[in-house]
Amino acid sequence: MESFVLSEWLQQHFDPAGDSPAYQRLYALISRAILEGRMAAGARLPSTRDLAADLRIARNTVLQVYDQLTEEGYVHAGVGRGTYVQDISQDLVEAPVAPEDAREEQAPHGAGRDAHLSxxxxxxxxxxxxxNRQSGAFMPGIPDVRExxxxxxxxxxxxxxxxxxxxxxxxxxxxxxxxxxxxxxxxxxxxxxxxxxxxxxxxxxxxxxxxxxxxxxxxxxxxxxxxxxxxxxxxxxxxxxxxxxxxxxxxxxxxxxxxxxxxxxxxxxxxxxxxxxxxxxxxxxxxxxxxxxxxxxxxxxxxxxxxxxxxxxxxxxxxxxxxxxxxxxxxxxxxxxxxxxxxxxxxxxxxxxxxxxxxxxxxxxxxxxxxxxxxxxxxxxxxxxxxLSSHIRRVRRRYAERRACLIDGIRRHFGDTLEIVGDAAGLHLVLALPEGVDDVLVERDALQQGVVTRALSTYYMDRTHARPGLLLGYAGATPEEIRPAFDALARVIRRYV
Amino acid sequence: MESFVLSEWLQQHFDPAGDSPAYQRLYALISRAILEGRMAAGARLPSTRDLAADLRIARNTVLQVYDQLTEEGYVHAGVGRGTYVQDISQDLVEAPVAPEDAREEQAPHGAGRDAHLSxxxxxxxxxxxxxNRQSGAFMPGIPDVRExxxxxxxxxxxxxxxxxxxxxxxxxxxxxxxxxxxxxxxxxxxxxxxxxxxxxxxxxxxxxxxxxxxxxxxxxxxxxxxxxxxxxxxxxxxxxxxxxxxxxxxxxxxxxxxxxxxxxxxxxxxxxxxxxxxxxxxxxxxxxxxxxxxxxxxxxxxxxxxxxxxxxxxxxxxxxxxxxxxxxxxxxxxxxxxxxxxxxxxxxxxxxxxxxxxxxxxxxxxxxxxxxxxxxxxxxxxxxxxxLSSHIRRVRRRYAERRACLIDGIRRHFGDTLEIVGDAAGLHLVLALPEGVDDVLVERDALQQGVVTRALSTYYMDRTHARPGLLLGYAGATPEEIRPAFDALARVIRRYV
Incomplete structure (x- = not known):
C-alpha cells in the first residue's frame, strides 16, 4: 500500500481523450482509489497545481474535483497544508441496542383459505x-418530490x-x-x-x-x-x-x-x-x-x-x-x-x-x-x-438542513434524554424511546394529531425483543413544516416518557 | 324483448346534461342495448330525425352515432329504408380444425437445479x-407504433x-x-x-x-x-x-x-x-x-x-x-x-x-x-x-387495408388451396398449412429470408396434436412492406406444400 503514488496511478489510468468531461473521469478515479483502500487514511493528495501539470489538464478541473471530494467526505483540507484522505474505516455510528438473541423464523400466518382468496x-x-400517506412530517423513506x-x-x-x-x-x-x-x-x-x-x-x-x-x-x-x-x-x-x-x-x-x-x-x-x-x-x-x-x-x-x-x-x-x-x-x-x-x-x-x-x-x-x-x-x-449528480448534491444540502432542524427540535424538547439512533445519513432518523414504552400507541396518538411516524418495533419479525422508538422521516418536509410537527409530536411523547 | 322500444329506453337513460359529449353518451347507450340483447337482430332503429326530436339533440349528433355503429358492425343500413340491428349471434368464423381429444396436462420440465439457478x-x-423482434412483416401481436x-x-x-x-x-x-x-x-x-x-x-x-x-x-x-x-x-x-x-x-x-x-x-x-x-x-x-x-x-x-x-x-x-x-x-x-x-x-x-x-x-x-x-x-x-376512440377508428381502417393486402397476396400465390383461419379481427391471421408439414421448419427458413413468422404448432402444449400453420402479423407493416415480404414467404412455403 505504501508504494502507491496517486499521481503515477492517475497518469496510467486517466485517459485525456475520454468521452465524458475530464472532471467526471478524474473524480471517479480518485474516489475509487480511496474507496478501494489504495490510499491510506491521512495520506496527502498531490497539490492541485502539480496534478494538473502531471495530467495536462486545467487546474480549475482539479480544484473542482477536490471540492466535491471534500464536500462528500472523501478527503479533508488541512488549513494551508494540502488535502488529506479521510479515515473511512472509522466508525461514526451510534450503536443501537440490538436484540440479544437470534430469532427463530416466525413467518406471518394469515387466516385459512376463504371462499375468495388463496x-x-x-x-x-x-x-x-x-x-397511501406519502408526504409531510414525518413519513419515512420519502424524498421531497417538490425538488x-x-x-x-x-x-x-x-x-x-x-x-x-x-x-x-x-x-x-x-x-x-x-x-x-x-x-x-x-x-x-x-x-x-x-x-x-x-x-x-x-x-x-x-x-x-x-x-x-x-x-x-x-x-x-x-x-x-x-x-x-x-x-x-x-x-x-x-x-x-x-x-x-x-x-x-x-x-x-x-x-x-x-x-x-x-x-x-x-x-x-x-x-x-x-x-x-x-x-x-x-x-x-x-x-x-x-x-x-x-x-x-x-x-x-x-x-x-x-x-x-x-x-x-x-x-x-x-x-x-x-x-x-x-x-x-x-x-x-x-x-x-x-x-x-x-x-x-x-x-x-x-x-x-x-x-x-x-x-x-x-x-x-x-x-x-x-x-x-x-x-x-x-x-x-x-x-x-x-x-443527476448535481441534483443529488443540491437536495443533499437541503436534507442535511432538515435533519439538523429535526435534531434541534428533539434537543430543545428532550435534551439528551432520548437517543438518536443511526448514522448521519438517509431520509429518516430513529428516535429511541425508553424501554417499556409501547411505540405503537405513540404512533397512533401522534397520527391523531396529524403527525405521521412509524413505530420501530413494527420492523421486527419478533416484536417481543424489539426496541421501542419512532422512525422520523425529515426529507419530505421543510423546516417550516418540521418545527410545528415536532412540537405536536413532543406533546404526545411526553405522555409516555 | 318485444316490448323494448329503443327511443323510450333512451329517453329514460339519456342524460341531456351529462359531462361527456352527447355523441359519446348516445353511442354508449345504443351499443350497450345491442350488446346486451335488448334489441333483437333485424330490429329497426328509429329514424335519425325522430330520435333527435325525442331526445332534443341535434340530428347531426344522431347521424354521427349511427355512422359509427354502422362502421363497427353493430347495425347495417337497409338502402333508403332505415337502420337495422346486425345479427350479432351469427357465427362468422371459419372453423379451425380442433385437436380431437382433450389433452392431459404436460407442464414444461426444465433441467434440474444447477449451481446457479433455482x-x-x-x-x-x-x-x-x-x-427482441418487434416490428416488420409478419411479427404477430404488434401494432404499428409509427401510428x-x-x-x-x-x-x-x-x-x-x-x-x-x-x-x-x-x-x-x-x-x-x-x-x-x-x-x-x-x-x-x-x-x-x-x-x-x-x-x-x-x-x-x-x-x-x-x-x-x-x-x-x-x-x-x-x-x-x-x-x-x-x-x-x-x-x-x-x-x-x-x-x-x-x-x-x-x-x-x-x-x-x-x-x-x-x-x-x-x-x-x-x-x-x-x-x-x-x-x-x-x-x-x-x-x-x-x-x-x-x-x-x-x-x-x-x-x-x-x-x-x-x-x-x-x-x-x-x-x-x-x-x-x-x-x-x-x-x-x-x-x-x-x-x-x-x-x-x-x-x-x-x-x-x-x-x-x-x-x-x-x-x-x-x-x-x-x-x-x-x-x-x-x-x-x-x-x-x-x-382514444378516434385513434382506434383510424388505425382500424389502416389495419383492415393491411389485412386485405396480405390476403390478396395469399390468394395470388395459392388461390384457395391454403385456408385462412380465424375471424376478420385482431393484428394477425393464421395461414393453415397442409397436415404433415413441419411449420417450425417453414418458420426457420422464412427467417433466413428475413421474414418473421410464428409456427402455429408451437402454441400447443401437446404438439403431437397440433395443427401446422403460420401466424402472420400484418398490423406492424405497410402494404409496401407486406407485398415483397409475402412474395419471399410464398417461395419458402412452396418448398413444403
Missing amino acids: RRGSRLLAHLGFS FPLKTWARIQNRQWREGPWDLMRYAPAGGYGPLRQALSDYLGSVRSVRSTAAQVVMTTGIHQAIDVTVRLLCDPGDTVWIEEPAYWGVRNLLASAGLKLVPIRVDDEGLWPGEAERAQPPRLIVVAPSHQYPLGMVMSLARRRMLLDYARQVSCWILEDDYDSEFRYGSRPLPSLQGMDEDGRVLYAGSFSKTLCPGLRVGFLVVPEALSGAFANAVAELYREGNMMLHSVLAEFIREDH | RRGSRLLAHLGFS FPLKTWARIQNRQWREGPWDLMRYAPAGGYGPLRQALSDYLGSVRSVRSTAAQVVMTTGIHQAIDVTVRLLCDPGDTVWIEEPAYWGVRNLLASAGLKLVPIRVDDEGLWPGEAERAQPPRLIVVAPSHQYPLGMVMSLARRRMLLDYARQVSCWILEDDYDSEFRYGSRPLPSLQGMDEDGRVLYAGSFSKTLCPGLRVGFLVVPEALSGAFANAVAELYREGNMMLHSVLAEFIREDH
Missing part, C-alpha cells in the same frame, strides 16, 4: 406494508418527443434500454465503486421487482433467506409471499451478525442493506463485510445488496458498495431512483454477477415484458449530462 | 416466449408538466390513479359492455402483471388452471412458473370446449380469450359463454378474461365482453393499451368483481409499488377527450 393471497394482505428537476427533465423530454422516437415505443429489449444500462454502469462505478459492464445492469421498476425476479430465479419455495432484524416490511412481505422461509438475523452496531447456530444452516440468499441498515441506520463494518463475502463463497449462497438511499450521507464518510468488494460473483446489487429523483418514476436496476446477466435479462423480459423506454432515454441523458 | 428459474428460462398519436399526446403531456404536478410523482395510491380508473370504467362500459365502478378497475402494467397478481391472490401452488389449447406462450409460461398445474382445454369453432372428464375435476381458475382466441382467432359463442359462466358458478372457480385486442374487428360483428354477462362476480377482465396505443406504455388494467376490489388494489400496491401517474394522467385526459 392462502398466499390472504397472507399477503394480512401484512400490508403499503401506505424534482422539472425544467431540466421537461427540456430533455421535449427534445426527444420531437424526434419521433418510434423504436422507444416498443417493448424494451431483454435487460432494458442499452444506453441507460451503460450510463448506469458508468455512474455506479464512479459513485458507488460498483464494478460492472452494461450487460450486468438489468433494468427493473424498483426494489420490489428486483427482489421478485431474484427469488424466482435463485430460490425455490421452501428455501431459506436471511433478512436483517429489524428490516423493511415490504421486503419481508415479498419474500414471505414467494414461499420462502425467513430467518431474521440480529444486527449490532457493525451490522448483520449471524450466530454459530445460524451459520451452521446456510441460507440460499441473504438480503442486506450494508450501506445504511433500514431502519436503524448503521453501516456494516469492513470486517463484517469481509466475513459476509467469505461466508457466501464458502456456502455458495447469494447476497442481495439493497442500496436504497446511500446517496444521502451528511458529512460522514462515503462508503464503497459490498458489490465492489466481491471477488466471487455472489453479490447482486439493487438500487433505484425512488429516493434520488422521485418514487413515481418506477425506475430501478439490478447489477448481477456476470454469470447471471443473461438469465436475469431474459427473466425480466419474460416475466414482466417491460417497456417505458421513452422515460428511460430521458433518464439516460439526464445522467450522462451530469444532472 | 428449479423454477431454470424452468422459466427453458421456455422463453419473449422475442402513435405523438402530437396529441405531447400536447396533453406538456400541459401537465407545466403545472408542476408534484402529487403525480409519488407512488400511485392503491388501485392506481383515480381519474384514469374512472375514465376506463366509463370507456369499457361503453365499448365493451363491461359493468364496473371505478373502484373495480385496478391499474396494472399489462397482461403479465394482471396474471401475476391474479394467481398470487386467487391460486396456491399446485392449484389447477385451465388454459386454451393452443394459447399464447407468455401466459402459459407465467402460470407454470407460478407453480400451477396447467390443464390445456381444446377449443373448437365455438371456443373453449372442456370434456366430461375435465369438467369432473374443477380448476381454481380458467384463463380464456373469448372475444378473439389467441392464436386461432375464433370468437366464443353465446352458448359456450353461458356454459362457462354457469360452470364457474357451480364449481366456484374464477375466470380471467383476456381481452387483448378486441378493439380491432374489421366489418364483423362487435362482441360484448364475458364480464358484462357475469351475474355472479366470477369474471376478472384484463386488458391493456399495448395493442391500441403502443406496447412501450406499459399500461393495463384489471376489472375485478366488487368483492375482490379492495384485495386487488392493495395487493398490486404491496407487490409492485406502482407509480407512473404522470403517464396515467396523460392517458386519462387522452381517453376523456375521446382521442
Whole structure:
C-alpha cells in the first residue's frame, strides 16, 4: 500500500481523450482509489497545481474535483497544508441496542383459505406494508418530490418527443434500454465503486421487482433467506409471499451478525442493506463485510445488496458498495431512483454477477415484458449530462438542513434524554424511546394529531425483543413544516416518557 | 324483448346534461342495448330525425352515432329504408380444425437445479416466449407504433408538466390513479359492455402483471388452471412458473370446449380469450359463454378474461365482453393499451368483481409499488377527450387495408388451396398449412429470408396434436412492406406444400 503514488496511478489510468468531461473521469478515479483502500487514511493528495501539470489538464478541473471530494467526505483540507484522505474505516455510528438473541423464523400466518382468496393471497394482505400517506412530517423513506428537476427533465423530454422516437415505443429489449444500462454502469462505478459492464445492469421498476425476479430465479419455495432484524416490511412481505422461509438475523452496531447456530444452516440468499441498515441506520463494518463475502463463497449462497438511499450521507464518510468488494460473483446489487429523483418514476436496476446477466435479462423480459423506454432515454441523458449528480448534491444540502432542524427540535424538547439512533445519513432518523414504552400507541396518538411516524418495533419479525422508538422521516418536509410537527409530536411523547 | 322500444329506453337513460359529449353518451347507450340483447337482430332503429326530436339533440349528433355503429358492425343500413340491428349471434368464423381429444396436462420440465439457478428459474428460462423482434412483416401481436398519436399526446403531456404536478410523482395510491380508473370504467362500459365502478378497475402494467397478481391472490401452488389449447406462450409460461398445474382445454369453432372428464375435476381458475382466441382467432359463442359462466358458478372457480385486442374487428360483428354477462362476480377482465396505443406504455388494467376490489388494489400496491401517474394522467385526459376512440377508428381502417393486402397476396400465390383461419379481427391471421408439414421448419427458413413468422404448432402444449400453420402479423407493416415480404414467404412455403 505504501508504494502507491496517486499521481503515477492517475497518469496510467486517466485517459485525456475520454468521452465524458475530464472532471467526471478524474473524480471517479480518485474516489475509487480511496474507496478501494489504495490510499491510506491521512495520506496527502498531490497539490492541485502539480496534478494538473502531471495530467495536462486545467487546474480549475482539479480544484473542482477536490471540492466535491471534500464536500462528500472523501478527503479533508488541512488549513494551508494540502488535502488529506479521510479515515473511512472509522466508525461514526451510534450503536443501537440490538436484540440479544437470534430469532427463530416466525413467518406471518394469515387466516385459512376463504371462499375468495388463496392462502398466499390472504397472507399477503394480512401484512400490508403499503401506505397511501406519502408526504409531510414525518413519513419515512420519502424524498421531497417538490425538488424534482422539472425544467431540466421537461427540456430533455421535449427534445426527444420531437424526434419521433418510434423504436422507444416498443417493448424494451431483454435487460432494458442499452444506453441507460451503460450510463448506469458508468455512474455506479464512479459513485458507488460498483464494478460492472452494461450487460450486468438489468433494468427493473424498483426494489420490489428486483427482489421478485431474484427469488424466482435463485430460490425455490421452501428455501431459506436471511433478512436483517429489524428490516423493511415490504421486503419481508415479498419474500414471505414467494414461499420462502425467513430467518431474521440480529444486527449490532457493525451490522448483520449471524450466530454459530445460524451459520451452521446456510441460507440460499441473504438480503442486506450494508450501506445504511433500514431502519436503524448503521453501516456494516469492513470486517463484517469481509466475513459476509467469505461466508457466501464458502456456502455458495447469494447476497442481495439493497442500496436504497446511500446517496444521502451528511458529512460522514462515503462508503464503497459490498458489490465492489466481491471477488466471487455472489453479490447482486439493487438500487433505484425512488429516493434520488422521485418514487413515481418506477425506475430501478439490478447489477448481477456476470454469470447471471443473461438469465436475469431474459427473466425480466419474460416475466414482466417491460417497456417505458421513452422515460428511460430521458433518464439516460439526464445522467450522462451530469444532472443527476448535481441534483443529488443540491437536495443533499437541503436534507442535511432538515435533519439538523429535526435534531434541534428533539434537543430543545428532550435534551439528551432520548437517543438518536443511526448514522448521519438517509431520509429518516430513529428516535429511541425508553424501554417499556409501547411505540405503537405513540404512533397512533401522534397520527391523531396529524403527525405521521412509524413505530420501530413494527420492523421486527419478533416484536417481543424489539426496541421501542419512532422512525422520523425529515426529507419530505421543510423546516417550516418540521418545527410545528415536532412540537405536536413532543406533546404526545411526553405522555409516555 | 318485444316490448323494448329503443327511443323510450333512451329517453329514460339519456342524460341531456351529462359531462361527456352527447355523441359519446348516445353511442354508449345504443351499443350497450345491442350488446346486451335488448334489441333483437333485424330490429329497426328509429329514424335519425325522430330520435333527435325525442331526445332534443341535434340530428347531426344522431347521424354521427349511427355512422359509427354502422362502421363497427353493430347495425347495417337497409338502402333508403332505415337502420337495422346486425345479427350479432351469427357465427362468422371459419372453423379451425380442433385437436380431437382433450389433452392431459404436460407442464414444461426444465433441467434440474444447477449451481446457479433455482428449479423454477431454470424452468422459466427453458421456455422463453419473449422475442427482441418487434416490428416488420409478419411479427404477430404488434401494432404499428409509427401510428402513435405523438402530437396529441405531447400536447396533453406538456400541459401537465407545466403545472408542476408534484402529487403525480409519488407512488400511485392503491388501485392506481383515480381519474384514469374512472375514465376506463366509463370507456369499457361503453365499448365493451363491461359493468364496473371505478373502484373495480385496478391499474396494472399489462397482461403479465394482471396474471401475476391474479394467481398470487386467487391460486396456491399446485392449484389447477385451465388454459386454451393452443394459447399464447407468455401466459402459459407465467402460470407454470407460478407453480400451477396447467390443464390445456381444446377449443373448437365455438371456443373453449372442456370434456366430461375435465369438467369432473374443477380448476381454481380458467384463463380464456373469448372475444378473439389467441392464436386461432375464433370468437366464443353465446352458448359456450353461458356454459362457462354457469360452470364457474357451480364449481366456484374464477375466470380471467383476456381481452387483448378486441378493439380491432374489421366489418364483423362487435362482441360484448364475458364480464358484462357475469351475474355472479366470477369474471376478472384484463386488458391493456399495448395493442391500441403502443406496447412501450406499459399500461393495463384489471376489472375485478366488487368483492375482490379492495384485495386487488392493495395487493398490486404491496407487490409492485406502482407509480407512473404522470403517464396515467396523460392517458386519462387522452381517453376523456375521446382521442382514444378516434385513434382506434383510424388505425382500424389502416389495419383492415393491411389485412386485405396480405390476403390478396395469399390468394395470388395459392388461390384457395391454403385456408385462412380465424375471424376478420385482431393484428394477425393464421395461414393453415397442409397436415404433415413441419411449420417450425417453414418458420426457420422464412427467417433466413428475413421474414418473421410464428409456427402455429408451437402454441400447443401437446404438439403431437397440433395443427401446422403460420401466424402472420400484418398490423406492424405497410402494404409496401407486406407485398415483397409475402412474395419471399410464398417461395419458402412452396418448398413444403
